[in-house]
Amino acid sequence: MIKLGQQKISKSIKYYTLSFISGIFMGTTVAPIGAWLLAWIALVPLWILIIKYTSKTDPPAPRPLPLALIWGIGYHGVALSWITGIHPMDWLGVPWLPSLTITLLCWAFISLWGGILVSVWAALMVRLDRGNPWLRVLIGTAIWCGLESLWSAGPLWWSSLAYTQSPQNLVILHLGQLSGPNAVTAVIVAFNGLIAEYLTHRRKGAKEERITIYSALSLFILAHLIGFILYSQPLTEGANTAIKIGVIQGNIPNKIKVLPEGLRRAITGYTEGYLNLTNQEVKAVLIPEAAIPIFSRDLSQTPFLAAIREKGVIAWIGAFGEQGSSYTNSLFTVLGNGAITGRYDKSKLVPLGEYIPFENILGGIIQRLSPLEAHQVPGKAKQIFDTPFGKVIIGICYESAFAENFRYQASMGGKFMLSSSNDAHYTAAMANQHHAQDIMRAIETDRWAVRATNTGYSAFINPHGQTLWKSAYNTYETHAETIYPRQTQTLYVRWGDWLTPLLLTLSAMAWFMAK
Incomplete structure (x- = not known):
């Protein structure tokens, strides 16, 4: 009995460590490291752990909320670590120790704020799960985009998943001309979700294995192809x-x-x-x-x-x-x-x-x-x-x-x-x-x-x-x-972020149809 308990604790520690490290990987996609390619896989471990929890496998995975919180803190804590540069605040006349206190509190709060976004996403993923991988990818993408829209409407915002691709991947950033930064975010989240579903099905030997990996690759190629077409448009200036x-x-x-x-x-x-x-x-x-x-x-x-x-x-x-x-x-x-x-x-x-x-x-x-x-x-x-x-x-x-x-x-x-x-x-x-x-x-x-x-x-x-x-x-x-x-107007400039409401609407319709 004691041995089983120790194994369970050991397993939980591995899950939490995996979640935190993958969040850190997402944080390294931006400056000063700029490992932008990691954004296309860094969400996969957390997604797999959510599937593992909702599937009620044996042994069960830990509850997704703390896993998601840790992932979000890892991502935002690393990406926004530049906030520590405000210390010492001698330029504001703040003494050294209060300056350090304020700096650490700021860093902790913005990391936690980002972690809350991911926790809400994970909670809704669990609550709305119907066991269908395609529906899970659609809902997961829609919810993430919706939460980023909600967070960006507030006073504290910086680290959209879309900015993990800037400035290195200018091709994919051109999707922003269609529906703003959430167009890029949607592709990143959906690709991670499809890869996670593929890895899960592969272990089970499910027939959806090939379809999900082909879908992931097709999405990646198609998104970059559309971005390249937009990127290749000549800048005709008078x-x-x-x-x-x-x-x-x-x-x-x-x-x-x-x-x-x-x-x-x-x-x-x-x-x-x-x-x-x-x-x-x-x-x-x-x-x-x-x-x-x-x-x-x-x-x-x-x-x-x-x-x-x-x-x-x-x-x-x-x-x-x-x-x-x-x-x-x-x-x-x-x-x-x-x-x-x-x-x-x-x-x-x-x-x-x-x-x-x-x-x-x-x-x-x-x-x-x-x-x-x-x-x-x-x-x-x-x-x-x-x-x-x-x-x-x-x-x-x-x-x-x-x-x-x-x-x-x-x-x-x-x-x-x-x-x-x-x-x-x-x-x-x-x-x-x-x-x-x-x-x-x-x-x-x-x-x-x-x-x-x-x-x-x-x-x-x-x-x-x-x-x-x-x-x-x-x-x-x-x-x-x-x-x-210039006086051109991109689709995003004319219509705003139309993709997020569309994804949320399609998700709601698909979810009710799957009940």
Whole structure:
């Protein structure tokens, strides 16, 4: 009896270890490792364990919920480990020990939040199981896409399964032009499910064995073939629409950014960079998020605005806007005469970094841990940014993870993308992941993208997700490229994410028919 108990415990430990390791494998698909191929098999072990539990095999598998939670923590914990780069928060004046505490709590929470998504998925898989492998794959794919849609509608979102393929697998990312990131996610989940069903049936010697593996391979090939067709479409651009745009990567450490020394260095660096770029005959210049950390009303007194009035070239400036007694993190259009004519307010704020979630409950705790002030407020949803070049799609830093924001602006006539960011308080891995997110947004909307960051990676990206130029990291740089405004509308831009509701509807119909 004792021996059987020990065997059961040993078996459970093996299952939990397998689940955690496979989740870690999924986490290694993104920067800094970029093992993107692992995304096509990393969900297989968890799927097999769910089948094993629902099939009531002997010996039974552990309950799927903790297995799924561990898988999700492994995935999101590794993929989002760059969050630890915020420590030490000396750039915010936070003492070392409270900084470490906040950092570890943030890392634990976002890992757990991702784990909850996978746990809900596993719970619904078990609850809705009918013992049919094809129905299981359909339901599993639909639920995962539905949960990613739900999670991305909230304030805390970054690590869709789709971004495991960026920037390496540009071909499959072109499915995003059809139905957004969930089109890529759906193929990844369905392929993993079919492989898991194949491996399960092979052990049983079931007749479905060959059909499932053939279906998996067919799905993989067909998805990449469709992506390749979209990827191969020529970028026919008219020479008369060309716009030469410059970016400045200021490389101002966050520790001194809001101090007088940092402000002087920023104004000097961005003014010199602007003058250098205007000598290259650019039509506009983009600088990073909050590059000039003052209110817009004070910009007119700076040498930077004097240089703009002298040269007459448009600039998009990251600074602070006023909203009552609070402030916004904003991007402003400054015309050649120095007039500020356009404003976009960042609508997706970073929890703790830019606002305190559940402030009524957590505000006192956070204030005891650090001197963070929660006076920044988000901008309105569905903003339109007009410029002398027409409407433009704007993303400020964290917003790059929210595909719907970019889709809406493209549907309203946004002709190209401007991404203004400051990733200085994280690691190079985060900067690479951020670049990967903007690659996905450029592909989904079929737009040229211009990225200006404080410390890297600034870049120019074409509508096929190809990076034309990418800066070094932690360096001061200026660069100019020619881009082309576009007015095309992909299926995703026109219809949004139509695939997820379709999959959920088909799953519901198939489930009721199978009862």
